[in-house]
Amino acid sequence: MPSPSLHPSLASSTLSLNSRGPEVAELQRRLAAAGFAPGAADGQFGARTEAAVRDFQRAHGLTVDGAVGPRTWAALGVQAEPPTAATGGGISLQQLQDLMPRLSDSRAAACLPHLNAAMAEADITTPQRQAAFLAQLAHESGELRFFEEIASGEAYEGRKDLGNTEPGDGPRYKGRGPIQLTGRSNYRTAGRALGIDLEGNPTRAADLDIGFRVAGWYWKGRGLNALADAGDFREITRRINGGFNGLAQREAYHRLALELLSV
Incomplete structure (x- = not known):
């Protein structure tokens, strides 16, 4: 797939059956690069392109409607210039890399659209x-470098x-x-909430588009937005960790994130 890129006009366009133009041609090129089959990059959104879009959406846990809007563009690696957190939008690539300096440029660019989309979906907007x-x-x-537990999962x-x-459920449903x-029942619950068969396809939880959505679902469902509003970072840590492991490092990240987001 082409590398993720900032493209405000493309990311804001909505394409569907019978659309025409250079935006459709770019869509077709990106679908083909992702391993789907939209036909020739001729700029005409026909039935074959629509079928490829639907297959792509299905494979990435998106609403399968055959129309290409911001979420499908983001999954294809196209993003608009994100607004700053101070205005209630997403974070920028620079803010992400400043907070997580061990994140490579390519990994950061790949993560950003899915991270911002998941935060919006989970009302993580302040x-x-x-x-x-x-x-x-x-x-x-x-x-954001590790989306799958290194251990085998046999402990579960x-x-x-x-x-x-x-x-085999231990390794199958590891973190x-x-x-x-972690765990079959949690995969089932998260999948049902997001409209994705994670119980049947557990490795999807390690994909960027789904992994961030799962994190947002977990966050919102456990009332962590309210705790963030109240400034109770310690209790957020307890609810995520079950204790306070790594609290000092978590707090250091938190202080830096507050500074970067100009809180």
Whole structure:
């Protein structure tokens, strides 16, 4: 797939069956590069291109409607220039890299549109909420570099409290995503909430488009926005970690995120 790029006019355009023009040709090129089959890059949004869009949306956990809007463009690696957190929008690439300096340029660019989309979906839309969310993700995922638990997952085998009742469930449903989703029952619950079959396709939780959405779902569902509003970062850590492991590092990320987002 082409590298993620800033393209405000393209990312804001909506394309559907019978659309025509250079935007359609760019869509067709990106679909083809992603391994789908839209036909020739002729700038005409016909039935074959629509089918490729639907297949792409289905594979990436998007609403399967055959129309290309901001979320589908983002999954294709096209993003508009994000507004700053101070105005209630997403964060910028520079802010992300300043907060997580171990993140490579290519990884940061790949993560950003999905991160911003997930924060919007989960109402993580104020600087206070974003700073807390980003700080916790930075610690949990090694600055967004690790979306799958390094351990095999055998330690979770037979854990009925996690819903792991079938042989192989431990490795199958090991921790994935920037906030580690773990256990068959949690995969099932998250998947149902997001409209994705994560129980049947657990590795999708480690993909950027789904992993960030899972993290946002987890965050919002556990009332962490309210705690961020109240400035209770310690309790956010307890609810995510079950204790206070790594609290000093989490707090250091939080202080820097607050500074970067000008809170």
